[in-house]
Amino acid sequence: QQQVKQSPQSLIVQKGGISIINCAYENTAFDYFPWYQQFPGKGPALLIAIRPDVSEKKEGRFTISFNKSAKQFSLHIMDSQPGDSATYFCAAIYTGNQFYFGTGTSLTVIP
Amino acid sequence: DTEVTQTPKHLVMGMTNKKSLKCEQHMGHRAMYWYKQKAKKPPELMFVYSYEKLSINESVPSRFSPECPNSSLLNLHLHALQPEDSALYLCASSEVVTGFYGYTFGSGTRLTVV
Numbered sequence: 001q002q003q004v005k006q007s008p009q010s011l012i013v014q015k016g017g018i019s020i021i022n023c024a025y026e027n028t029a030f031d032y033f034p035w036y037q038q039f040p041g042k043g044p045a046l047l048i049a050i051r052p053d054v055s056e057k058k059e060g061r062f063t064i065s066f067n068k069s070a071k072q073f074s075l076h077i078m079d080s081q082p083g084d085s086a087t088y089f090c091a092a093i094y095t096g097n098q099f100y101f102g103t104g105t106s107l108t109v110i111p
Numbered sequence: 112d113t114e115v116t117q118t119p120k121h122l123v124m125g126m127t128n129k130k131s132l133k134c135e136q137h138m139g140h141r142a143m144y145w146y147k148q149k150a151k152k153p154p155e156l157m158f159v160y161s162y163e164k165l166s167i168n169e170s171v172p173s174r175f176s177p178e179c180p181n182s183s184l185l186n187l188h189l190h191a192l193q194p195e196d197s198a199l200y201l202c203a204s205s206e207v208v209t210g211f212y213g214y215t216f217g218s219g220t221r222l223t224v225v
Contacts, residue, residue, distance in 0.1 A: 032212075032213065034213040036216075041199075041218075041219075041221065042218050042219070043115075043117075043201050043203075043216035043217050043218045043219045044154065044201075044216045045216065046213055046214075046215070049212075049213060087151075089153055091213070093209055093213060094209065095209055098209060099156075099209050099213075099214070101153035101154060102153065103152075103153060104151065104152070104153050106151070
């Protein structure tokens with residue numbers, strides 16, 4: 001059973017556009033929602049994260065929007081750049097207990 | 112030091128070989144993990160060590176044998192692997208098991224079994 005559902009599976013965006021990746025979860029015990037960025041041949045790297053008591057968090061061009069009632073959260077990449085081309089994984093953590101990855105989104109930013 | 116270092120970066124081994132993967136961190140993290148990742152898939156948890164003791168084994172075949180010699184080191188011993196074991200093997204660490212700030216991942220070892 002997939003604990004965290006992620007969409008889309010792949011995404012192509014023009015340079016300068018906005019990339020949006022969505023995730024949904026069921027378990028209300030999750031208390032931390034990180035996003036990881038992974039380049040080919042590298043391990044996932046923490047990009048940005050949010051706790052469920054916050055509705056939005058912004059770090060540079062990256063923003064997480066969190067809707068607790070809908071049990072959904074999304075990553076927005078503003079002014080997308082070719083260097084942002086990577087696979088993005090959302091995740092949900094139940095602190096001290098479980099860590100679940102989403103299925104991943106392959107982002108390609110076209111120059 | 113905020114890194115998890117994995118060696119080797121690449122490994123090719125035959126099905127009768129014995130090899131080991133090594134992982135090291137100096138962030139004072141007390142939880143360390145082994146993950147297996149296939150192409151275009153999320154990492155899959157294999158083992159969890161908490162305070163140098165194995166706390167989770169996700170039904171991994173015995174041809175994979177983890178070892179945690181001390182709080183900074185994690186090894187994965189490989190023996191009699193199958194071609195389907197070819198994958199990217201990732202080590203990760205966190206302050207404590209499923210720590211509040213998530214995991215720090217290494218760059219992985221790309222393993223090819225021939």
